[in-house]
Amino acid sequence: MAALREDYFAFLARQFPTLCLHDEFIFFPRLEAAWEHWFKVAQLETAVLAAAAGRVLELLDRLEKFIPQASDPEAAADAVLLRQSLRSVHRQLGPGGPWEWDPFLYLKVAALAWAPVLARPPHLDWRHQEKLAELLAQVARLFTWGQRQVRALTRPGQLLSTAAFADARRFWEEVVPAFLTANFPASAAFKSGLKDVSRTLQRFQESLAARPESAPFARGEAGLAEILTHSWGWARDLKQAADLLKEEIDESRAALARVAGQIKPPLSWQAALKTIKAPATPVDLLSLYRREVEKLGEFWQQGGVLPPFKGRVVVAPTPIYLQTLRSSASYAAPWGPPESSPGFFYISPDTNDLDHHLRHHRFLSAHETVPGHHFLDTTRLILTSPVRRQYESPLFYEGWACYAETLLLSEGYLFDSHDHLVGWQRRLWRALRGQVDLELQRGRWGLEEGLRRLGEAGYPETAGRVQLLHLALNPGYQLCYTIGLKEMLRLKARFAPSLGLARFHEIVLSGGQLPFDLVEERLGGGPGA
Numbered sequence: 001m002a003a004l005r006e007d008y009f010a011f012l013a014r015q016f017p018t019l020c021l022h023d024e025f026i027f028f029p030r031l032e033a034a035w036e037h038w039f040k041v042a043q044l045e046t047a048v049l050a051a052a053a054g055r056v057l058e059l060l061d062r063l064e065k066f067i068p069q070a071s072d073p074e075a076a077a078d079a080v081l082l083r084q085s086l087r088s089v090h091r092q093l094g095p096g097g098p099w100e101w102d103p104f105l106y107l108k109v110a111a112l113a114w115a116p117v118l119a120r121p122p123h124l125d126w127r128h129q130e131k132l133a134e135l136l137a138q139v140a141r142l143f144t145w146g147q148r149q150v151r152a153l154t155r156p157g158q159l160l161s162t163a164a165f166a167d168a169r170r171f172w173e174e175v176v177p178a179f180l181t182a183n184f185p186a187s188a189a190f191k192s193g194l195k196d197v198s199r200t201l202q203r204f205q206e207s208l209a210a211r212p213e214s215a216p217f218a219r220g221e222a223g224l225a226e227i228l229t230h231s232w233g234w235a236r237d238l239k240q241a242a243d244l245l246k247e248e249i250d251e252s253r254a255a256l257a258r259v260a261g262q263i264k265p266p267l268s269w270q271a272a273l274k275t276i277k278a279p280a281t282p283v284d285l286l287s288l289y290r291r292e293v294e295k296l297g298e299f300w301q302q303g304g305v306l307p308p309f310k311g312r313v314v315v316a317p318t319p320i321y322l323q324t325l326r327s328s329a330s331y332a333a334p335w336g337p338p339e340s341s342p343g344f345f346y347i348s349p350d351t352n353d354l355d356h357h358l359r360h361h362r363f364l365s366a367h368e369t370v371p372g373h374h375f376l377d378t379t380r381l382i383l384t385s386p387v388r389r390q391y392e393s394p395l396f397y398e399g400w401a402c403y404a405e406t407l408l409l410s411e412g413y414l415f416d417s418h419d420h421l422v423g424w425q426r427r428l429w430r431a432l433r434g435q436v437d438l439e440l441q442r443g444r445w446g447l448e449e450g451l452r453r454l455g456e457a458g459y460p461e462t463a464g465r466v467q468l469l470h471l472a473l474n475p476g477y478q479l480c481y482t483i484g485l486k487e488m489l490r491l492k493a494r495f496a497p498s499l500g501l502a503r504f505h506e507i508v509l510s511g512g513q514l515p516f517d518l519v520e521e522r523l524g525g526g527p528g529a
Contacts (some may be wrong), residue, residue, distance in 0.1 A: 001061040001066050001075060005082060005387060009033060012089070015052055016042040018113045023332060024325055026477065027088040027109075027231060029390045039131040040126060041113045041138035044099050044106065045145045048434050051067070053094040060086040077511065077518055079385040080233065084198055084515075085391060088231040098150055101215040102210055102473065103161060106146035107168050110139045111321045118179060118321055122336060123519040129189055132180075136193030139172075143200035147207045154217035155447065156469040165205045167324040172197050176321050218442075219475045220304050224441040227476040232395040233515025234483065238427045238442065243481060252428035259421045269421060270458070276359055276418050285349045285357055289329075290315045292365040293345060300371050305501045307509060311338030313369045328353065329361075331368035338378040345369050359422050361404050362414060372401035379509050388512025394477055396513035399484015402430065406489070425458075430481040432457040437471055437478035447472065487516040495523040 011018050013033035019025040019042050020034040063083055068076035098105045117126045180190050228234045256269035263272045293313050300306050311519055318326055328348040334341040345368050366372055383389040409413045409423055436453050439445040454464040496504040507522050
């Protein structure tokens with residue numbers, strides 16, 4: 001299986017490096033070898049994609065013939081993750097994949113192909129002018145492929161496309177030229193390439209204006225179940241997903257009412273939230289988050305319930321190439337070994353929603369850094385298994401980060417009633433978003449009903465509509481937060497009382513981002529424990 005794994009990872013790293021370097025492409029593994037090809041844009045042309053899909057099917061067929069020895073449960077677990085990854089990648093590259101209906105795929109790949117250049121990491125030869133000129137030429141070809149290959153738009157894609165292309169034009173006609181002028185002031189080598197990028201981007205947008213709105217965004221019961229089961233390894237069905245979401249919604253609402261009554265009866269929980277006092281002096285958001293991340297690191301290093309962790313977090317403004325892709329607070333994993341490469345907690349400080357940050361910054365910091373995403377990523381990056389070191393499952397990834405938020409309250413980092421109120425509000429938000437995701441993709445709700453349901457979570461209509469459209473284009477992802485959390489809490493309730501919390505966390509994390517049934521086996525002393 002080692003040879004198969006190396007063939008697969010080397011093939012993806014060489015053919016689709018951008019997709020294997022960045023968190024935005026959730027169906028692709030994060031591959032160390034992709035850094036060798038950072039200056040190449042992913043080849044999203046029809047013939048290349050068809051050949052790549054065929055290659056992935058060949059690898060999957062080879063894997064299906066692999067029979068792990070009963071004495072080697074770790075190899076069996078690696079095979080499970082490789083199978084999930086191969087199936088996911090084939091769904092993306094094969095017929096009906098997003099390259100046929102999602103124009104934002106091409107815009108994201110183009111911008112993120114330039115992320116290593118704009119970030120200027122010291123270990124890359126980003127000043128190599130021939131590589132940069134070729135990178136521009138590849139972006140122009142990418143937009144030409146998008147013009148030819150995106151045959152129809154979904155309704156959410158159509159509604160989002162105008163703003164997305166406006167952002168792309170600013171990036172390619174202002175940000176990148178300014179960067180090149182500043183770093184290569186005496187060079188005229190990039191002018192032709194920039195003109196080609198601008199021209200092909202314009203043609204891409206014009207071609208979409210003539211496309212019919214005929215591509216369905218809903219995956220249907222079978223399509224959504226396939227994502228959850230084949231890609232992310234969840235062993236239950238959609239009815240059980242719906243039941244978990246309803247359970248979480250009911251539990252969250254009951255807890256919110258209870259905590260609000262403790263704060264100031266008979267206030268509603270929405271009114272009780274407004275009693276949280278704002279700081280008397282102006283707040284610098286970057287400083288606020290930096291202080292919180294430092295406090296979290298100190299608390300959990302000394303707490304004794306988590307394994308020791310290495311690596312540091314840099315709190316920084318969201319870089320220009322991520323501003324249209326990320327929320328106002330987000331995380332990016334280290335670009336190398338955690339001992340030498342930091343993770344980044346990105347903040348968009350020019351936000352109009354200051355109240356949200358003031359109420360939620362402790363939970364946001366924990367979710368994105370420690371003990372959430374940064375802690376999980378730095379733990380993953382030191383695993384010995386090459387498969388598990390480079391494989392991420394959104395179900396485990398988001399489930400762990402949501403579980404990390406509950407640890408703030410259960411382990412005494414936060415203890416005020418208002419903190420409990422915010423914690424339960426966040427759980428309700430995610431469960432409601434998950435419910436919208438589920439019912440949109442099953443075809444039971446339309447966009448307007450989805451918007452109404454998000455309104456129940458407290459989203460203003462404008463923000464809720466944008467959230468809804470992005471949600472509709474990423475089927476299943478919003479389910480990962482609540483389903484992953486519920487699975488983590490279920491395993492904790494079953495095993496932590498006998499194992500102790502520290503040992504429970506050690507076993508959960510040491511296996512990598514496995515399906516929860518395999519995590520349960522490990523916790524029970526079964527294979528791989």
